[in-house]
Each structure stands twice: as C-alpha cells, then as structure tokens.
Amino acid sequence: MRLLFAYRAFDNIAGGVQKTSVDLMNEMVGRGHEVHLLTWDNANATSYFPLHENIEWHKIDTGSFKKRATWMARIQRMMRVRKLVSNICPDVVIGYQDGMFVAMRLYTAFMNVPVIAAERNAASRFQYIQAGKHKNLVFQSFRLAKFITVQCQSYPNDYPAYLRHKIRVISNPVYPAKCVAEPEGPNIDNKILLSVGRLGFQKNYAILVKAFAEIAAQFPDWTLKIIGEGEDRAKLESLIKSKKLTQQILLPGTTESVSEQYCSAHLFCLPSRWEGFPNALAEAMAHGLPCVGLDSCSGVRDLINPSRNGYLAKSQNDHDYKALSETLKKAMTDHTTRKIMGENARNDMTQYDPSVIYTMWENLFLESMK
Structure with a gap:
C-alpha cells in the first residue's frame, strides 16, 4: 500500500500525537508499505522523533501552522497538495485531527482517494475549547470521511448516530515496561x-x-x-x-x-x-x-x-x-x-x-x- 499521513506540524514537536504517529509510520514501512508524510511545516523542519529513512516527508511550506491561514495561503496549499497527491497516487490518506482531515478532504476533492479522519481527542473536548461552537460543522464534515478512528471504546457514544457506522476504535499501543514499580512501599520514608x-x-x-x-x-x-x-x-x-x-x-x-x-x-x-x-x-x-x-x-x-x-x-x-x-x-x-x-x-x-x-x-x- 501507498499511505499518506497528513498533520499540521511536526517540526521538533515532542507531542504524544507525533510520537505515536512516528511509531505507526515506521511500523508500516517495516511491514513493506510505502509511507509519505505531509505537513504544513517549512522546508527546514526536523522531526523530534526519528523517522524511518524510507519515509518521504513533504513539507508544504506555505504560511505558518501557528497562525490562521490566509485565503491565499490556503489556495497555495491546495494546489501543492493536489499536485503531490497526483504524483504519488496514495491508496489512503490519513488526516490527523479534524482540522487536517477537513483540509485534506477538501484539497483532494474529486481525486478518488479515500481519506480517514484520525481523531486524537474525545468529542467531549468541545465543551472546553473555543472551537466547540463549530462542533456540528466538524461532525457534518465527517460525513465525507471513509472512516473515523477514535481511541477509546466509549468515544463513539459522543458522536451523532449518523456517523457511528464509520467509526472504528483503535487505541494507542502500550509498550512493555522496562522496569516495574513497587507501589506498596510500606517501609519507604518518602x-x-x-x-x-x-x-x-x-x-x-x-x-x-x-x-x-x-x-x-x-x-x-x-x-x-x-x-x-x-x-x-x-x-x-x-x-x-x-x-x-x-x-x-x-x-x-x-x-x-x-x-x-x-x-x-x-x-x-x-x-x-x-x-x-x-x-x-x-x-x-x-x-x-x-x-x-x-x-x-x-x-x-x-x-x-x-x-x-x-x-x-x-x-x-x-x-x-x-x-x-x-x-x-x-x-x-x-x-x-x-x-x-x-x-x-x-x-x-x-x-x-x-x-x-x-x-x-x-x-x-x-x-x-x-
């Protein structure tokens, strides 16, 4: 398979999303798949976590991921994304978090490529963040997803019924510990x-x-x-x-x-x-x-x-x-x-x-x- 993973930013970010994503991409390369990474980062961006040497990182380098993109920047991004997708012909695009999914779904319109919405937070977050007022728009956009991934078994319950047939629960991997704690600690002073x-x-x-x-x-x-x-x-x-x-x-x-x-x-x-x-x-x-x-x-x-x-x-x-x-x-x-x-x-x-x-x-x- 030829896989295209899409994120807003990777440049020297030591986040949980970046860590688990790098692990997944590296594993897919190890399993014989062709893996591409797309971000809005500038050309000098580097990954905090080591990427497999066979992963091709496409840095769109238009505007700043830290600021709301201008309409001109969005048009430039769309043109570059469409050219990239035409060139590499991915079998699947994975858009991480709702903003990036929406961008990839719109930018690849009519290109006949399935796009997965990989959500990395519970939908309950909308009650705490400013974007919560756009919750219904986000849910409506997910109608265009091939599938929606969430990370815990209870999460589909927070989505509208019309989306649940698209939802797949895939948790993050948990690696075996290198050492084991002794939580009882009855004889330890501190x-x-x-x-x-x-x-x-x-x-x-x-x-x-x-x-x-x-x-x-x-x-x-x-x-x-x-x-x-x-x-x-x-x-x-x-x-x-x-x-x-x-x-x-x-x-x-x-x-x-x-x-x-x-x-x-x-x-x-x-x-x-x-x-x-x-x-x-x-x-x-x-x-x-x-x-x-x-x-x-x-x-x-x-x-x-x-x-x-x-x-x-x-x-x-x-x-x-x-x-x-x-x-x-x-x-x-x-x-x-x-x-x-x-x-x-x-x-x-x-x-x-x-x-x-x-x-x-x-x-x-x-x-x-x-």
Whole structure:
C-alpha cells in the first residue's frame, strides 16, 4: 500500500500525537508499505522523533501552522497538495485531527482517494475549547470521511448516530515496561504521588495541587511530583507557594528517563479535563502503578476500573478538588490495595500490545481501499 499521513506540524514537536504517529509510520514501512508524510511545516523542519529513512516527508511550506491561514495561503496549499497527491497516487490518506482531515478532504476533492479522519481527542473536548461552537460543522464534515478512528471504546457514544457506522476504535499501543514499580512501599520514608503531562489547561493540574494540599499534612512521607512543562508553570508555582508546599510538591520539568520516574513512584494521578488516549496513564499502569483520575474524564474512565486497577474521583466538575482529595487519601492510606491494583493495572495493559494495534491499523487501510 501507498499511505499518506497528513498533520499540521511536526517540526521538533515532542507531542504524544507525533510520537505515536512516528511509531505507526515506521511500523508500516517495516511491514513493506510505502509511507509519505505531509505537513504544513517549512522546508527546514526536523522531526523530534526519528523517522524511518524510507519515509518521504513533504513539507508544504506555505504560511505558518501557528497562525490562521490566509485565503491565499490556503489556495497555495491546495494546489501543492493536489499536485503531490497526483504524483504519488496514495491508496489512503490519513488526516490527523479534524482540522487536517477537513483540509485534506477538501484539497483532494474529486481525486478518488479515500481519506480517514484520525481523531486524537474525545468529542467531549468541545465543551472546553473555543472551537466547540463549530462542533456540528466538524461532525457534518465527517460525513465525507471513509472512516473515523477514535481511541477509546466509549468515544463513539459522543458522536451523532449518523456517523457511528464509520467509526472504528483503535487505541494507542502500550509498550512493555522496562522496569516495574513497587507501589506498596510500606517501609519507604518518602513515597511519591506522580503525574506526567503538559502543564496546560487540558491536564488540569491546579485541581491536583489543591487536592494534595488538603491532605499533605496528614502524609508528610508523601511528595507530589509533576513531570512536564507548559504555559501553566508560573500559575502552578504560585499556587504551590501559596499553599506553603514547595518542599512537598515538585515541578522538575521534563525528563528523558520517564520510565525511571514511573518505577520510583507509588501512585499515579491524571486529573485531565479530557483526553484522547491517555498515554501517560497507560504507561504508568504498564509499569505497575495503581492510578487515580476523575470520573468525569471519559478517556481516563476507559482505562481505570475502580474495582480492579485504580480509583476514580466522583467530582462534581473539573475543579472539585475535595472529591479528588478524598480519593487520593484513600489510595495513599492503603498500601496493600495499591500493590494488588498495580499488578492488575500492569496485566490490563497487555491488551494494547503494539503488534495487535498496528495490525488493526493495517487492516483498516486495506478496508479503506475497497
């Protein structure tokens, strides 16, 4: 097969979408397929994650992906995309996220090439973002998709009935952990409540800081560590300082050895407002960590089974830190249950074996050609 993967931007972006996409493209090359990558990036763009040498990256280099494109830029992009598609004749085009899908579907109109809409977030995100007012337009555009991919089993329920026959659920792959955590930690003086993610609105870290602050005095042997960077760092630092917890709540930034962070932790929490496939949560579970999340977040709810591998806080809304605080307290108190849940979490992640996930993608590409 000849596959064309389309994204807004790849230039030195260390994002989850880019990481999982590079893995998928590299795997497809390894399986003997011809793979092309299309982005709006400029000609000097480089990939943060290593691309297979046989992947041809087409950088459209018109306008800036950081700004709303002018009509002239859109026309130039359309002409370049149509010329590219005419030259390489892809069997399938995969447009990542709704904006790029719409562009590729419009720019390849009447070219007789199937386009897959690869969604990377739950539709519930529309209640939080400015683009939410265009939700119905996005859904209408998906009528033009050959298929729509979502990442969790509950996500099709958030789509209109007229689209559900097009939806296929393909989760992200979860790789086996290089080490295993010991979440019980009964004899360790300093236990770690870990979180990993971008310090931004979506991940909702203020609620975690507030929840931990409520119980910090009761658990002097616990430290909250949030790995990541983002635009909310200053706000979070100010909040931590106001709680007088600069020694018990840490923001160490990013790390290249995140696996070591999972293995040295005793509990994991992801307080997201919404998710696509929560990679950090899945990785934590693969390392044998019991996890805590908000019941209001469907992606988190899909992975955490409260009776088996973790805890879900029954928050009234995305800033109800009291409910999260009580849930954390329960998990931090019971080291025996943490051990059992950690073992279950690790076993549960085997269902996302990479070879199985990549075969699902490959089969979808083949189905799209029919």
